[in-house]
Every structure is written in structure tokens, then in C-alpha cells.
Amino acid sequence: MASVSELEQPGATALSSASGPRPMIVVDDAHVTYRVYASGKRLSARDSIFNMRALRGGRGLKTVPALRGVSFTASEGETIGVIGHNGSGKSTLFRAMSGLIPPSEGTIWAADRPVLLGVNAALVPELSGENNIKLGLLAMGFTPEEATAHIDEIADFAELNEFIHHPMRTYSSGMGARLRFAIASAKAHSILLVDEALAVGDRRFKLKSEQRIRELRDSAGLVMIVSHSVSSLRDTCERVLWIHKGELRADGAAKAVIDDYSKWVKQPGRGAVGAASVGSGRRPGTSGAKPAASGVTPATSAAKPASTHISPAERAANAGVPAAAVSTAPTGLNVAALAPVGAPSDPLTFDQLLSGEAMHAVQTSSPERTKPRHPRKQPIATRPITLPRESPRDAARRERYLRAARDRNRRRIVALAITGAAILVAVAAGAAIALVGALTHTATLPAPAGVSPAETAQAAVRFVDVAFLRDVDELSLDLAMKADAVAAGSEAYFTGLADV
Amino acid sequence: MAPVPGLFEVGRRPPFWQYLVEAWRRRSFAFTLAGYRLVGGLLQNRLGILWIVLKPLFTAVIYGTIFGAVLSSSARPDDWVPYLITGVFIFEYFTGCFTGGSRAITGNAKLVQSLGFPRILLPISVVIEQTMRVVPIVLLLGILLLVFGVPASWSWLLVIPILAMMGVFNLGVALIVGRMSVWLRDVQQFIPTINRILFYASAIFFQVDVAFADNPVLLTTAHLVPTYDFIALVRGVMLVDHPAPMVAVIAAPMWTVLAIGIGVVYFWRAEARYGLSE
Numbered sequence: 001m002a003s004v005s006e007l008e009q010p011g012a013t014a015l016s017s018a019s020g021p022r023p024m025i026v027v028d029d030a031h032v033t034y035r036v037y038a039s040g041k042r043l044s045a046r047d048s049i050f051n052m053r054a055l056r057g058g059r060g061l062k063t064v065p066a067l068r069g070v071s072f073t074a075s076e077g078e079t080i081g082v083i084g085h086n087g088s089g090k091s092t093l094f095r096a097m098s099g100l101i102p103p104s105e106g107t108i109w110a111a112d113r114p115v116l117l118g119v120n121a122a123l124v125p126e127l128s129g130e131n132n133i134k135l136g137l138l139a140m141g142f143t144p145e146e147a148t149a150h151i152d153e154i155a156d157f158a159e160l161n162e163f164i165h166h167p168m169r170t171y172s173s174g175m176g177a178r179l180r181f182a183i184a185s186a187k188a189h190s191i192l193l194v195d196e197a198l199a200v201g202d203r204r205f206k207l208k209s210e211q212r213i214r215e216l217r218d219s220a221g222l223v224m225i226v227s228h229s230v231s232s233l234r235d236t237c238e239r240v241l242w243i244h245k246g247e248l249r250a251d252g253a254a255k256a257v258i259d260d261y262s263k264w265v266k267q268p269g270r271g272a273v274g275a276a277s278v279g280s281g282r283r284p285g286t287s288g289a290k291p292a293a294s295g296v297t298p299a300t301s302a303a304k305p306a307s308t309h310i311s312p313a314e315r316a317a318n319a320g321v322p323a324a325a326v327s328t329a330p331t332g333l334n335v336a337a338l339a340p341v342g343a344p345s346d347p348l349t350f351d352q353l354l355s356g357e358a359m360h361a362v363q364t365s366s367p368e369r370t371k372p373r374h375p376r377k378q379p380i381a382t383r384p385i386t387l388p389r390e391s392p393r394d395a396a397r398r399e400r401y402l403r404a405a406r407d408r409n410r411r412r413i414v415a416l417a418i419t420g421a422a423i424l425v426a427v428a429a430g431a432a433i434a435l436v437g438a439l440t441h442t443a444t445l446p447a448p449a450g451v452s453p454a455e456t457a458q459a460a461v462r463f464v465d466v467a468f469l470r471d472v473d474e475l476s477l478d479l480a481m482k483a484d485a486v487a488a489g490s491e492a493y494f495t496g497l498a499d500v
Numbered sequence: 501m502a503p504v505p506g507l508f509e510v511g512r513r514p515p516f517w518q519y520l521v522e523a524w525r526r527r528s529f530a531f532t533l534a535g536y537r538l539v540g541g542l543l544q545n546r547l548g549i550l551w552i553v554l555k556p557l558f559t560a561v562i563y564g565t566i567f568g569a570v571l572s573s574s575a576r577p578d579d580w581v582p583y584l585i586t587g588v589f590i591f592e593y594f595t596g597c598f599t600g601g602s603r604a605i606t607g608n609a610k611l612v613q614s615l616g617f618p619r620i621l622l623p624i625s626v627v628i629e630q631t632m633r634v635v636p637i638v639l640l641l642g643i644l645l646l647v648f649g650v651p652a653s654w655s656w657l658l659v660i661p662i663l664a665m666m667g668v669f670n671l672g673v674a675l676i677v678g679r680m681s682v683w684l685r686d687v688q689q690f691i692p693t694i695n696r697i698l699f700y701a702s703a704i705f706f707q708v709d710v711a712f713a714d715n716p717v718l719l720t721t722a723h724l725v726p727t728y729d730f731i732a733l734v735r736g737v738m739l740v741d742h743p744a745p746m747v748a749v750i751a752a753p754m755w756t757v758l759a760i761g762i763g764v765v766y767f768w769r770a771e772a773r774y775g776l777s778e
Contacts, residue, residue, distance in 0.1 A: 098616060099616055099772070101776055102512070102772045109508065109509055110507060111506055116614065123610070123611060124611060126540045131532075131540075135532055135536065136615065139526065139611075139615045139621075141526060144532075
């Protein structure tokens with residue numbers, strides 16, 4: 001594992017050997033993919049009811065890439081802000097870092113278990129605030145005595161007064177956030193991940209929690225904060241990461257990155273909500289631990305870079321280094337210069353993107369979306385126009401897609417087989433029960449009473465025929481043949497019995 | 501190997517033994533959660549804690565009426581009422597753990613996604629909660645048996661180890677079904693059906709030895725149903741003239757070991773992925 005990361009990140013080893021602040025978290029090319037049961041397209045009411053998939057029991061399984069190869073290193077004593085629009089993958093990144101979600105690819109290393117406190121994370125809504133404090137403390141590893149001792153202190157910090165005895169579901173979002181912040185910050189964690197907590201509390205509590213975050217940081221910790229409140233990040237953080245569509249778009253000094261972000265936010269026609277529906281033709285990997293490739297100084301070093309946002313100018317400056325990746329950029333720039341800046345974004349679906357046919361289209365269209373900032377500053381004539389070749393990133397992405405497709409197919413076949421087997425077993429069980437029932441029946445009664453079970457079996461076969469013939473053609477045929485055989489057998493048996 | 505010494509990998513399940521040790525260290529979380537859940541769930545009702553005993557009592561009354569008065573059968577024992585209520589009350593323990601276990605992770609998704617603790621504590625807290633519920637039920641059972649003329653004896657105390665064993669078995673089942681329902685939500689739809697099947701297969705309102713007397717294969721199969729084994733053991737120590745069959749005495753501990761062994765390992769193997777559920 002180490003050899004792989006060293007190969008991929010020549011800067012990482014240099015970083016570790018350098019005497020400086022101890023790295024607390026190393027995120028190495030982390031991918032997170034959610035599996036969501038959804039059709040992924042709009043269905044009419046009729047579709048959703050009469051859909052064959054619904055009959056088969058499958059809501060379509062869709063994989064949604066929420067993080068696509070994020071790498072960075074965070075060190076002791078830092079306070080790092082994370083920005084990005086809604087759904088860009090910030091919270092997913094935090095969940096992955098705290099170990100609540102396993103990365104589907106890549107690895108995350110940490111010096112201590114990072115603790116996440118988020119706004120959306122309710123504890124147990126039915127219980128009172130006080131009980132939630134106790135539960136939270138116990139779950140964090142406090143002993144019962146310690147937990148009991150800390151309850152009052154935490155309740156005081158959260159300033160919930162008499163509401164501390166009310167069920168948590170009755171709390172306002174601000175009150176809930178306060179309580180959660182108070183619980184999570186009760187222990188001096190060495191790594192604390194704060195997800196939007198500061199945005200919810202009122203002004204007074206905000207100041208108080210900022211103060212607490214500074215205290216935590218001073219006690220040799222690492223604090224990372226997700227926030228949409230740019231001003232509060234400017235106050236508390238010295239380094240900011242910008243996550244865009246599941247990728248790390250910038251990593252650098254707070255002021256510079258925030259300025260870039262604010263500028264980008266004001267752009268018309270920027271991408272709306274959504275993590276990673278379309279790939280952006282960026283170079284493979286942006287990371288603080290990769291100074292050679294991008295000119296980004298590792299953020300752990302004393303001199304903070306102004307901004308590590310990869311502008312086209314920088315691409316030109318080190319065009320020789322990541323050759324394969326940069327080859328896409330000039331083409332993109334040309335298109336960007338010609339295309340209207342506010343063009344509708346995301347014209348391609350993820351599937352199209354990865355099918356390979358659309359590769360060319362994406363590579364020419366995506367830089368227009370992700371790099372709409374300085375198209376005119378680039379002297380077009382100096383850019384050599386190269387044919388869009390597949391960057392290693394795109395290749396990896398397509399490889400992943402194909403693998404997922406193969407997996408999906410395999411699962412589908414397995415599910416089909418299991419369904420068939422289950423039906424077979426059910427039919428067999430029904431026949432067996434009918435057989436046993438008839439057996440005990442004929443044992444007690446002299447009259448032949450075995451006709452109805454056989455009829456039941458036949459009816460079952462008919463039902464199977466009707467219900468499944470369209471969907472699992474060959475399977476049900478096979479099944480019907482087998483069930484027929486069973487029915488015939490039982491019939492013969494019963495007529496035999498009747499004869500006796 | 502970590503890129504920097506001293507770092508460990510996040511999002512990997514811990515080694516099995518370390519996992520169990522960590523879970524043991526935080527056991528008070530499971531107990532506290534179970535207690536709060538029990539009280540919180542009951543306090544919203546006017547009758548509060550009475551519901552713990554009222555529910556199985558109603559069940560027993562309904563089944564007693566239907567199978568005792570309406571549909572009488574030859575497989576019915578003479579001491580019909582004690583026989584029935586013992587079965588119904590003990591079966592309730594299994595049902596509670598089974599159903600609760602299937603929701604242990606999915607029903608606590610927020611808790612799982614916001615705090616890092618060994619997830620095995622959630623099914624454990626479900627079983628603890630159900631065990632807390634079963635205590636008043638067993639006391640009620642003792643009183644009812646006395647009312648219906650079953651003589652009290654020292655063998656009644658054996659109910660405690662039997663129920664403890666059943667609790668371990670229930671935990672195993674809850675762990676298995678807890679993980680399964682995370683990946684296959686359909687399991688939760690299927691659980692009432694399984695409960696029903698087991699209810700009829702556990703010889704709660706008939707005597708399996710009489711009903712299947714002339715069919716040794718069916719009889720042995722019925723004797724091997726785990727819930728029947730535990731009910732038969734309890735009947736054996738609490739009632740007169742209902743000794744547990746030898747098969748049940750052997751099968752019950754075997755089921756327990758099997759369930760808890762498979763359950764813990766199966767649950768632990770997915771430890772890192774429980775946060776991924778929707």
C-alpha cells in the first residue's frame with residue numbers, strides 16, 4: 001500500500017521526511033460511491049406502477065460518485081475550512097474521513113479517529129437533551145461516571161436551560177446544533193470535523209463556538225470546518241479546500257481560495273446542485289502533497305501559497321510535467337474561448353460520459369464549464385492544438401464504470417437465479433404440504449380426497465406461467481416444466497391412491 | 501503501511517478481537533440506550549409500563565378464545581391455559597428481538613452516521629431492551645400459573661438460565677437479521693411472515709407430540725425448531741407433566757452457539773459499511 005502511494009505521490013515521502021508539523025490526516029485519492037435505489041429518470045405515474053422492474057422487486061440500483069479522487073494532507077495545529085456548493089461532496093468527504101463511510105477506492109489515514117459533528121446528525125430524537133448528552137458521551141467512550149460528571153457542564157455550554165429535559169425532536173435546528181456541538185467538543189479530540197455547525201447557532205453562540213474551536217486547535221489538534229459562511233471561515237481558518245463536483249478544485253491560503261470561490265459563485269451559468277454528474281477534464285489529482293506536478297506548495301510548509309487554483313496560465317507554465325493530462329486542456333481552452341460562457345451545463349449524463357463514445361465530446365465541453373474564468377486572457381495562437389487523448393483519469397474512470405456495469409450484470413443474473421430458485425422451492429414446498437395433507441387425510445378418511453391438492457398445484461403452475469412468462473421467459477418455462485412434472489407425479493400418485 | 505508512521509487507516513473494520521474488546525468497553529452505552537428506549541417508548545402512553553404485560557396478555561386471551569373455545573382439537577392438553585400462556589409469553593421475547601434487531605441499524609441511521617462506536621452495540625441494546633421487557637412478563641407468568649393452579653416449585657428458578665440462553669440466541673438472530681436488512685430492506689417485510697410461521701411451528705397452542713404422534717419425521721422436525729426448543733424447556737421447568745423432549749434439551753444450546761457465532765462474525769464483517777445505508 002505504501003509503495004502505491006509513493007508511486008502516485010512523489011511528494012508524499014518528501015513531506016513525511018521533512019521535519020515539520022506532524023501530518024494528522026492523509027487523504028490519498030479517496031473515492032466514495034453511494035448506491036441509491038432510484039430509477040434515475042423521471043417516471044410517469046403509469047410507468048412507476050406497471051414497470052417491470054417494480055414487479056421484479058427492483059428499484060433500479062444507481063451508483064452515484066460523490067467523491068472522485070480527493071487527495072490532501074492536513075497537519076497538526078491547522079484549522080482548515082472546506083467550501084463548495086451544495087452537493088459538491090463536502091459532507092461526504094467528512095463522513096469518509098471520520099470512518100462512517102468507507103471509501104470505495106483510495107485510502108484515508110489518520111493519527112486518531114476523527115470525530116464528526118454535523119447539523120444533520122440527530123442523535124435519538126425521542127430522548128431528552130440530557131439523555132442524548134449521556135448517550136453521546138458513552139458512545140464516544142466515556143465511562144458512565146465521567147459522562148454523568150460532564151452532563152451539567154455540557155448542558156451549560158449549550159445554554160438550553162430547561163429545554164434540556166425536553167425530547168430532542170422538539171428542538172429547533174439551532175438548539176439541536178448547539179447541543180451536538182457541545183457534546184462533540186466535550187472531549188479534547190485530536191481531530192475534529194465540524195459540518196456547518198457554526199452556521200446554525202445565533203451570533204452569541206457562534207462566537208462562543210469559534211472560541212471553543214480555537215481552544216481545541218491549541219490543544220494540539222486539527223480542526224476542519226465545512227461552512228457556507230465565507231466570512232466565518234475567513235476568521236477561523238488559514239487554509240481552505242474547495243471541493244467541486246467531488247473533486248478538489250483548490251487548496252491554499254484561506255483568503256485567496258475564498259476570493260476565487262466568491263468570484264466563481266457570482267459567475268452566471270455555473271453548475272447547480274450535484275456532485276459528479278459530469279467529469280471535468282482536469283489534471284489527475286490535486287493535492288497538497290504533490291508539489292512537483294502542480295506547483296502547489298504543501299500547505300504544511302511555512303510559506304502558504306497564494307492560491308493553488310489551477311489556472312490555465314499555470315497549466316501552460318508546467319505543461320511539460322503531466323503530459324497526458326495537459327493535452328486535454330488546450331483543446332478545452334479553444335472551445336472555451338469560442339463557446340458562450342453561460343452555456344447550459346451538464347449536457348451529458350454520467351453513463352454517456354463513460355461509454356467512451358462521448359469521451360471526445362466531454363473533453364471539449366467540460367473545460368468550458370469548469371474553467372470559464374479567464375478564457376480571453378489566453379493567447380490562443382500560442383497553444384498547440386493536440387487531439388484529445390484519454391487522460392489517465394478518464395481511463396480510470398471508464399475502467400471503473402465498466403467494472404460497475406459488469407458487477408451490475410452479475411448481480412442481476414444472481415438475483416434472477418435466486419428468484420427462480422425461491423419460486424421453485426415455494427412450489428415444491430406447496431406440493432409437499434399438499435402431499436402430506438392428502439396423506440394424513442386419506443389415512444383418516446376412506447374416501448379419496450387428494451384431488452384438490454393436485455388441482456392447486458396445477459393452478460400454481462398456471463399462475464407461474466401467466467405472471468412470469470413475460471419477464472423471465474426461459475426461467476419460467478423451465479420452472480413450469482418442473483412444476484408440471486411435480487403436478488403430474490402427485491396426480492399419478494393420487495389416482496393410484498384412489499384406485500387402492 | 502501508513503505513508504507517515506503513526507497513522508492508521510480510517511474506514512476499515514478493526515480486528516475481530518479488538519472489536520469485541522472495544523464493544524465491551526462501551527457496553528454501558530448499550531445498557532443506557534436500552535433503558536432510555538424502553539422508558540421513552542412507554543412513557544408516551546397513559547398506561548405506561550403496564551403495556552409490557554398487557555400486550556402478551558391480550559394475545560393469550562385471543563388465542564385462548566379462538567383455539568380453546570372455538571376450535572377445539574384433540575391435540576390440546578388438559579392444562580390448556582397455562583400451556584398456552586407459557587408459549588405465548590416466551591415466544592413474545594423472540595419476536596421482540598427479531599423484529600427489533602432488523603431495525604437496529606436502519607432505525608438508527610442518524611446515530612450510526614454521526615458517532616463512531618462499535619455498531620454491534622445497537623443490536624445488543626435491542627436485546628437488552630427486550631430482556632428488560634421480559635422480566636415483568638415472566639413475573640406475570642408465574643402469578644398466572646399460580647392462579648390457574650400450577651404448583652410452585654424450585655424448578656421455576658431454572659427459567660432464568662433458560663431465558664439467558666434464549667437471550668444469547670436472540671442476539672445472534674438479531675445480529676444476522678440486522679445486517680441483512682441493511683443491504684436487503686425486503687427482509688423487514690418478510691419478518692412478520694417468519695414470525696407467523698415460527699408461531700405455528702413452535703407448538704404454542706397444540707401439543708406437537710400428540711399432533712404428529714404417527715409421523716416421526718415431522719415430529720423430529722418440529723422438535724428442532726429453535727423457538728419450540730426454548731418454549732419446551734420453559735414448559736418443562738414450570739408446568740407439570742410437560743417434560744421437554746431430549747431433542748430440545750440438546751438442540752437449544754446448539755442453536756444458541758450456532759446463532760451467536762455466526763451472528764457476531766457476520767455482523768462484524770460489515771462493520772465499516774453500516775454508515776452507507778440511505
